[in-house]
Amino acid sequence: MIKSMTGFGKNVVSLPNKSINIEFRSVNSKNFDFISRIPSQYREKEPQIRKLVQTILVRGKIELSINEVSGESNSSVQINNNALKMHFKSMQETALELGITPNADMLSAILRIPDVLVPQIEDIDEKEWDQIMQGVETACLALDNFRQQEGLSLNKDFSERIENIRQYQNEIPALEEARVTHLRAKFEKDLSDLIDRSNIDENRLEQELIYYMEKLDITEEKVRLSQHLDYFNEVLSEDLSQGKKLNFISQEIGRELNTLGSKANQAQIQHLIVRMKDELEKIKEQLLNIL
Structure with missing residues (x-):
């Protein structure tokens, strides 16, 4: 099952004297990039x-925001009286x-x-922290679930586009006989324009035509293109999301299409390619966002 790297997850932890708002956001990235904005008293965690x-979450650009909403009796700062005086x-x-009153x-x-105003540093209550960590995990799992849902939509889109490529490929054989006939006639015509046909060794000509074709x-x-399409679908259906591997396979599909295009020498086949x-380009665009 593939997963998107884009997602959002949220959770609120209610404590006796405050509440903790936890939010996760993620976008695509080649590596694991973690950015956190959390209260200073939790920085050591x-x-x-x-x-x-x-x-x-494994990979992606992940942003975590933890905001503390305290009760009225709590103050997050204190006055440094010595500095004030x-x-x-x-x-x-x-x-x-200066003569100023x-x-x-x-x-x-x-x-x-x-x-003068300095943050009030409190010791972390470990029981309280355990609750916060549970909240972080819940929000993180919510983001992961969001990624899975996005992945289902992308999975459907990939399957449809791979099938479209396969259908276009299946149209090529019907055009190949005409392609061979056209290439053979063109080769013979070009040769006749240069050399009198009576001076041509027909056996040698046939050998050259076979070599050329x-x-x-x-x-x-x-054959290789079909194998790559099958492998793409196989990886797509695996339990783990493997965006990097799918990207490599898409590159191999692109190489085969480029070779087909250079060898085709037939307008209708080139149109299919x-x-x-x-x-394939639409697949590659979406693969950038796959975990």
Whole structure:
């Protein structure tokens, strides 16, 4: 079952004196890129969160946001009284030197100085943290489920486009006899324009025609293309999502189509190959988003 790398997951953990809002977002990426925005008191737990997220989601650009909504009795900052007094005294002295009357507005200015209001660091309650981690896991699994649902839609789209390529390929054999006849006639005409037909060794001509037609034979390419299409469907139906492997197979399909196009020498066959390439490009675009 394939999975998309795009998704969203959310969960809210209710604690006695606050609630924790947890949100996950993910988009496609070649590797596991983890970005977290969490309260400072939980920062030391980030490696634990990262390990859990990578185990569940494996790959993609993952953004985690944890927001704490505290009760009224809780304060997330505290005043550094020593710093407040020091700054206030310094501003009073400076004001007197400049002939400015100190006033109460100075206090609000001092409170904006970074070292006056400092975050209130609390020890992590391990029981509380266990609940938060359960909430993180629930939100992460919600994102994973979102990815699976997206993957079902992409799976259907891939299957349809692979079948379209196969149907276009099945139309080629009906055109090959006319292609061979056309190429043979063209070869003989070009040769006759250069050399008098009476001077041509018919046996040698037949040998050269056979050699030339073998060079333009597309049987092997058609066989390999069919094998690649079958393998793509096989990997598509596996239990694990394998976007990278599907991408490699799509590259092999593209190589066979390019070879078919260069050997075709027949307008109708080339038109079919163009349609097959169009279906393949649409597959490749979506494969960038597959886990």
